[in-house]
Amino acid sequence: MTPSLGGQIRSIAATDLKLRLRRPATLWLIVILSGLAYAFIPDPATGRGLMVADGARALYTSQVMAISTAGLAAFLLTFAGFYLTSNSLRRDLLARTGGIIAATPVSSGAYLAGKWLGGAAYLGLVTLAYLLNIMGMHLLRGEGPLQPFVYLLTYLLALGPAILVVSALALTFECIPPLSGRLGDVAYFFVWMVFVALGAISEGIGAGRFLDVMGIGFILAQVHAVMSAQSLAIGMTPFDPQVAPWVLPPISLTVGTVLPRIITALVALPILLVGLLFFHRFDPARVRSASQASGGQLIRRVSLLVKPLTRVVSEVGARLVPAAPGALRAVLAETVMTLCQSPLVLLAWIGVTAAAVVTTHETAVHTLPLVVSVVLAIALADLSTRDRTAGTLPMLYGMPRVKPDYAWIKFGAAAALALLFCVPVALRIAIGSPGGALSLLVAAGFMAALATALGFLTRTPKAFMGIFLLFLYLVMNGGQVPALDFAGWNGAATGSTRLGYLAVTGLLAAVAGGRHRWDLAREK
Amino acid sequence: MLTLDHVTKRFRGGVTAVNDLSLELKAGVVGLLGPNGAGKTTLMQVIATITRPTDGQIHFQGVDILKEPETLRRQLGYLPQDFGVYDNLTAFEFLSYFGGLKGVTNRGRIDELLEVVNLHTVAHRPAATFSGGMRQRLGIAQALLNDPALLIVDEPTAGLDPEERVRFRHLLSDLGHGKLVLLSTHIVSDIESLADTIAVMREGRLVTCAAPEALLQSARGQVWEAVVSSADYEAARGRLKVTRAVRQADGVHARVVSRAQPFPTAQSVEPDLEDAYVHLMQVGG
Numbered sequence: 001m002t003p004s005l006g007g008q009i010r011s012i013a014a015t016d017l018k019l020r021l022r023r024p025a026t027l028w029l030i031v032i033l034s035g036l037a038y039a040f041i042p043d044p045a046t047g048r049g050l051m052v053a054d055g056a057r058a059l060y061t062s063q064v065m066a067i068s069t070a071g072l073a074a075f076l077l078t079f080a081g082f083y084l085t086s087n088s089l090r091r092d093l094l095a096r097t098g099g100i101i102a103a104t105p106v107s108s109g110a111y112l113a114g115k116w117l118g119g120a121a122y123l124g125l126v127t128l129a130y131l132l133n134i135m136g137m138h139l140l141r142g143e144g145p146l147q148p149f150v151y152l153l154t155y156l157l158a159l160g161p162a163i164l165v166v167s168a169l170a171l172t173f174e175c176i177p178p179l180s181g182r183l184g185d186v187a188y189f190f191v192w193m194v195f196v197a198l199g200a201i202s203e204g205i206g207a208g209r210f211l212d213v214m215g216i217g218f219i220l221a222q223v224h225a226v227m228s229a230q231s232l233a234i235g236m237t238p239f240d241p242q243v244a245p246w247v248l249p250p251i252s253l254t255v256g257t258v259l260p261r262i263i264t265a266l267v268a269l270p271i272l273l274v275g276l277l278f279f280h281r282f283d284p285a286r287v288r289s290a291s292q293a294s295g296g297q298l299i300r301r302v303s304l305l306v307k308p309l310t311r312v313v314s315e316v317g318a319r320l321v322p323a324a325p326g327a328l329r330a331v332l333a334e335t336v337m338t339l340c341q342s343p344l345v346l347l348a349w350i351g352v353t354a355a356a357v358v359t360t361h362e363t364a365v366h367t368l369p370l371v372v373s374v375v376l377a378i379a380l381a382d383l384s385t386r387d388r389t390a391g392t393l394p395m396l397y398g399m400p401r402v403k404p405d406y407a408w409i410k411f412g413a414a415a416a417l418a419l420l421f422c423v424p425v426a427l428r429i430a431i432g433s434p435g436g437a438l439s440l441l442v443a444a445g446f447m448a449a450l451a452t453a454l455g456f457l458t459r460t461p462k463a464f465m466g467i468f469l470l471f472l473y474l475v476m477n478g479g480q481v482p483a484l485d486f487a488g489w490n491g492a493a494t495g496s497t498r499l500g501y502l503a504v505t506g507l508l509a510a511v512a513g514g515r516h517r518w519d520l521a522r523e524k
Numbered sequence: 525m526l527t528l529d530h531v532t533k534r535f536r537g538g539v540t541a542v543n544d545l546s547l548e549l550k551a552g553v554v555g556l557l558g559p560n561g562a563g564k565t566t567l568m569q570v571i572a573t574i575t576r577p578t579d580g581q582i583h584f585q586g587v588d589i590l591k592e593p594e595t596l597r598r599q600l601g602y603l604p605q606d607f608g609v610y611d612n613l614t615a616f617e618f619l620s621y622f623g624g625l626k627g628v629t630n631r632g633r634i635d636e637l638l639e640v641v642n643l644h645t646v647a648h649r650p651a652a653t654f655s656g657g658m659r660q661r662l663g664i665a666q667a668l669l670n671d672p673a674l675l676i677v678d679e680p681t682a683g684l685d686p687e688e689r690v691r692f693r694h695l696l697s698d699l700g701h702g703k704l705v706l707l708s709t710h711i712v713s714d715i716e717s718l719a720d721t722i723a724v725m726r727e728g729r730l731v732t733c734a735a736p737e738a739l740l741q742s743a744r745g746q747v748w749e750a751v752v753s754s755a756d757y758e759a760a761r762g763r764l765k766v767t768r769a770v771r772q773a774d775g776v777h778a779r780v781v782s783r784a785q786p787f788p789t790a791q792s793v794e795p796d797l798e799d800a801y802v803h804l805m806q807v808g809g
Binding site: 002003004007008010011012014015018019022023091094095096097099100101102103104105106107281282283284285286288 | 535536566569572573574575576594597598600602603604606607608609610611612613617620621622623624625626627629663666667676
């Protein structure tokens with residue numbers, strides 16, 4: 001029996017796609033995309049347009065709606081796409097099917113190709129669902145005939161390379177030991193920022209257009225081909241109703257347009273080859289050393305370095321935990337365990353606390369909260385999902401009061417950990433910037449609640465990592481928008497901002513509790 | 525059929541799971557016995573080409589499988605000890621997936637195996653709803669998909685109820701003709717009735733590889749049965765290798781492996797495979 005290569009790849013890709021589509025999260029994703037489709041395309045009667053150049057809005061033709069919404073989707077697709085598809089190998093490890101797959105005649109290359117195509121097909125289908133929603137919006141807001149081919153071609157050229165490259169990157173990150181964990185999730189955030197920069201810098205011309213994964217340069221080039229505007233905005237942008245709308249002609253299928261997009265899509269292949277070099281093929285010896293290397297030798301060395309300190313934390317915990325009343329006992333135990341098993345987090349806490357003491361007031365107000373947020377993005381991500389993954393949940397549920405209060409215990413532990421980092425910084429800035437200190441303490445609760453709620457809703461740490469890092473990106477670029485200044489480092493947060501985040505914190509904690517109660521009810 | 529020549533598997537950190545093991549196996553059912561941590565699972569993984577040995581050579585039907593693992597993988601059925609299923613796939617989809625990887629495109633073969641493992645009535649139910657035993661049977665069906673010339677099953681009866689265990693033993697017994705079935709277990713009764721050859725491992729080394737009769741012969745005159753008081757039994761339990769003990773009205777009916785007569789009333793009895801295994805572990809082969 002000699003299996004065909006094509007049959008093997010098809011089988012892997014189809015199964016990967018099937019497993020992804022059957023996750024409840026996919027349904028939520030499509031609901032969110034429908035909402036985004038509606039939100040992205042404003043009614044021109046409101047004074048806002050989808051694409052505005054030098055104050056003049058573009059007429060809502062199929063081409064304008066396609067290229068604008070593809071541009072908006074590119075940001076989300078390239079960012080969230082990574083986190084959505086970056087669990088292919090992990091799924092086979094967790095489902096414990098890896099050993100069986102490794103003993104079949106499927107080659108490592110065919111396996112990775114199948115997984116890559118499965119991930120790309122999933123992103124492609126999600127994009128298609130979004131596109132269908134946009135076409136639905138065209139029927140509502142369009143100012144010209146609905147031209148499905150124009151939509152399809154634009155999306156294919158603008159987003160096709162992104163789908164293939166992001167799926168390849170997600171798989172390759174999983175193959176490379178130091179990048180296969182949360183460190184990789186954070187590292188991708190910076191890769192994504194490079195994508196944003198490359199698209200904007202290249203503007204579809206020069207060598208940069210071959211690396212325009214996001215397709216932003218391609219989109220800019222299409223617009224600049226017909227008008228040399230000083231400013232171009234995509235999204236809900238105010239326009240001057242006195243200026244006549246302009247029309248964007250259809251994309252011309254020339255070699256100069258298509259070839260760079262094909263070359264960008266082909267970037268996925270060398271990325272996959274790198275993944276193939278590191279792929280462990282479920283060899284238990286390599287999987288073991290890969291999990292040890294996730295974070296590298298560094299973690300082992302740091303563990304040794306911090307060992308005396310973890311021992312102190314452990315001993316303090318051993319005294320404090322039994323003395324604590326009721327549910328607080330479990331919260332304390334959870335916090336102590338997190339610190340003891342994550343030496344890097346403990347080391348980061350020492351660093352942050354030391355920096356809060358020695359740094360200038362300006363740095364403490366504007367930089368330290370950002371550092372704390374990034375550290376907490378890593379530290380809090382798996383707090384509410386790790387028990388399920390490790391299979392210790394039934395054991396924990398056997399402890400008194402843990403089962404009914406599990407969500408609150410997790411939220412409490414996440415909040416305790418977040419406060420541990422935020423309090424030293426808040427104390428440092430409290431005299432000069434009491435508002436900033438208060439914002440930071442509110443942010444601790446918000447981050448804890450977001451991590452807990454997303455962990456309970458999605459059961460994967462990646463959702464929090466992805467959403468929170470994207471949020472951080474918006475905050476960093478948010479300037480003086482008070483609503484975005486969640487931790488006060490932009491100096492724009494007001495009392496209402498803090499109250500708002502406090503309310504969201506309560507809401508998110510309630511969501512986590514509600515989801516847990518729902519899970520328990522379903523068990524019965 | 526399968527030859528292992530001085531195979532060693534050493535993990536990073538210095539643990540030697542398989543230590544200079546040589547073995548030559550012909551078609552039939554081979555039971556691989558050994559206590560936990562003996563290296564059985566690692567040996568199975570090495571033979572199944574999942575992990576490479578640190579040293580040594582392995583040939584299957586004359587082909588060096590370290591150089592040409594694909595040759596073996598095409599003829600291999602493997603059920604690891606710690607395996608799982610995708611909860612969102614049905615039994616049929618699960619087998620179709622592995623059929624695709626193994627080149628089995630015949631739907632009839634999948635239906636046939638679902639019937640063999642008694643899952644045909646739940647073939648289109650998601651595996652999430654399956655019990656441990658049902659998952660185990662699905663794993664067994666997966667291993668048999670490509671009608672393998674070499675079937676490696678690691679602790680296959682874990683999670684099966686007594687009726688399913690018997691069914692599974694019959695299945696393996698039928699398969700053993702003209703093929704090599706390598707079955708690892710620490711439950712001696714699993715292989716008692718079906719193994720043509722028994723290999724015993726301890727601390728990574730091969731203690732023995734022989735026919736069951738030879739093992740039984742080696743334990744002759746070393747197995748005793750006696751009825752003793754509870755107090756005598758409790759006093760002797762720490763120093764004797766007891767293979768079975770049943771409390772009854774007249775005292776504890778104990779079966780003991782010992783060179784010397786353990787109790788004055790003890791009588792020598794014919795050893796069974798469990799006694800022979802305990803004896804072997806005691807004397808070290």
